[in-house]
Amino acid sequence: MKEIQYIIYLTAESTDRLRVYAQKEKSIILEFVVQYEARISAKWRQIVRYDTAHGFAHKDIMKADGETIKLPLFFETYNLAFTYATIDLKANWKKYRENFEKGE
Template structure:
């Protein structure tokens, strides 16, 4: 088994952290998390895709410490990891903006 971890840096305030376990080409587990730096709050996780609880899902973090969990429609964890990375890369600015709005409330 091999652990792979790396960061994809959008800019100095927004990072996609990726970590997954591989065994013979199969993804056994993964985490893909958008972390954003906010002026008054420091670094915070905003969106996280992972395989905790035995299924691939997205956790939408909210400022009131609640997390919304949504199962993602994938056949396997490799597909889920790719889905997560593609979604965060395509939508990170929207996810950040939405979280900033929640911080204002």
């Protein structure tokens, strides 16, 4: 079994990043976390997280008031869910940050 972990900075100022973790057996992902974090008021805040905790792939959207919205993902494999999560967060992180800061 192999674990991979890395961080992708989304801005030159290093105020937005993706934290990525996956556990693989050969080319098959067994579990993963892809999380978008933003530095707001000098503190790293979790904004959106895709993961396989609780035994299923899902998306957690964190609200500024502490509420978390959990949405299940319906992909045939964790590999597909992982790929989708990475693409979504790279493409939409600005919108997620804006919604978090507005309290939406």
